[in-house]
Structures are given as C-alpha cells and as structure tokens.
Amino acid sequence: AQSVTQLGSHVSVSEGALVLLRCNYSSSVPPYLFWYVQYPNQGLQLLLKYTTGATLVKGINGFEAEFKKSETSFHLTKPSAHMSDAAEYFCAVTFAGGGNKLTFGTGTQLKVEL
C-alpha cells in the first residue's frame, strides 16, 4: 500500500520568504508523485509531477520539488512567497499500473503574511 505524509497542517510565511512544504511517501514500488493546489471553493490544480528521470521538477507559478529516493521525500519549494500563493497544498502518490487512483496527503494550508 502507498501513503503520503505531509508534515505541518498549517504553514505561515512572510511575503518574499522561502516556501517549504514537506511531503514524505511510502511505496513498495517506484512512485509517481504530484503536488496539487486548492484555492477556496475550487477544485485541485496540478502544480507539478515527478514520474521518472530528472529528480528536480519545475512546475507552475515558480514552484519546484525534488524527488529524493534515499529520504523518501518530495518537498515543495518556492524561493519567494507571494500573497496569491495562500491556498491548501496536497501531495499525492500513485504508481505504474495504478491507473488514475491517487492517494493524497492530508494537506498543508499555506498562509502568506505581509
């Protein structure tokens, strides 16, 4: 079985500061990893995904994540937070042959303060 753990249900940063949202996964087979963002009263939007190949993945809105197999981590970062980044972020995992069944983490609410 696969699982994802997101450390920190709430993260607060100042505008312009580094954003770091943590995600650790557990999988007995090579994982495919995703980060999604959800704004209030909206669905989920894909930020980035890791499948195979380059372990540093760049996504939309200046976000990136690095797949570290040795640490079973896929942390999301952004060098400089903007007020518009305030939202809930979800890490998710699936695997080859898993179809489109995503297993999500519990989410991290990001607050950006002036």
Place this chain on the structure above:
Amino acid sequence: KAGVTQTPRYLIKTRGQQVTLSCSPISGHRSVSWYQQTPGQGLQFLFEYFSETQRNKGNFPGRFSGRQFSNSRSEMNVSTLELGDSALYLCASSLTSGSPETQYFGPGTRLLVL
C-alpha cells in the same frame, strides 16, 4: 478548451434520500475519476471509469456507485444518504487511464446531508 464541469455545484439532501452527481470531462478525455473530500478524512478516491468500464475502486460502501456513458460523461450515485456523506465531491478527467496521467479537476459538488 472547456474544463471539467460538475453539476450541480451545491446540493442539500436529507438522510435516506439518494443523489446523483454529474461530471463532464474535458473534450477528448476518456478517463473520469471521483474523489470525496471531507475535513475529517481528507481526499479519498472513490472510483475511476475509462471507456465506460470501472477501472479502479476505492474503499467505499456499495451505496456509492458510478457509471460512464459513451460520450465519457460520468455520474455517481449515492443511495440511502447518511450524515457522514456530506462532503465536496470532486471529479477529475484525463486522456487515458495509465499512470502517470495528469488529472484535471472540476470545481466539485458540495453535498450537505441533513
């Protein structure tokens, strides 16, 4: 291209009733997945349909069912509603069913069971 649309957006039902939610995928997408989002359980996979066949199923009771039509539109049905079924139901579409497809989410249907 139009995004994933879900109808209705909001719904109020009473215990014991049944409900049907509809999802229209992005044009050309043949896979539709359904997720339930609640504050307590987070995002949980319900089922996935591809070419009118159920490909994957999550861990939900038989009261939850779905189907997909030849035009890829999908419906999910919940019978004998319980208070705990109050949730945001999200639909996601993708081109095919094979991982690691990018899934595009709709805005969701918010169901309140009284």
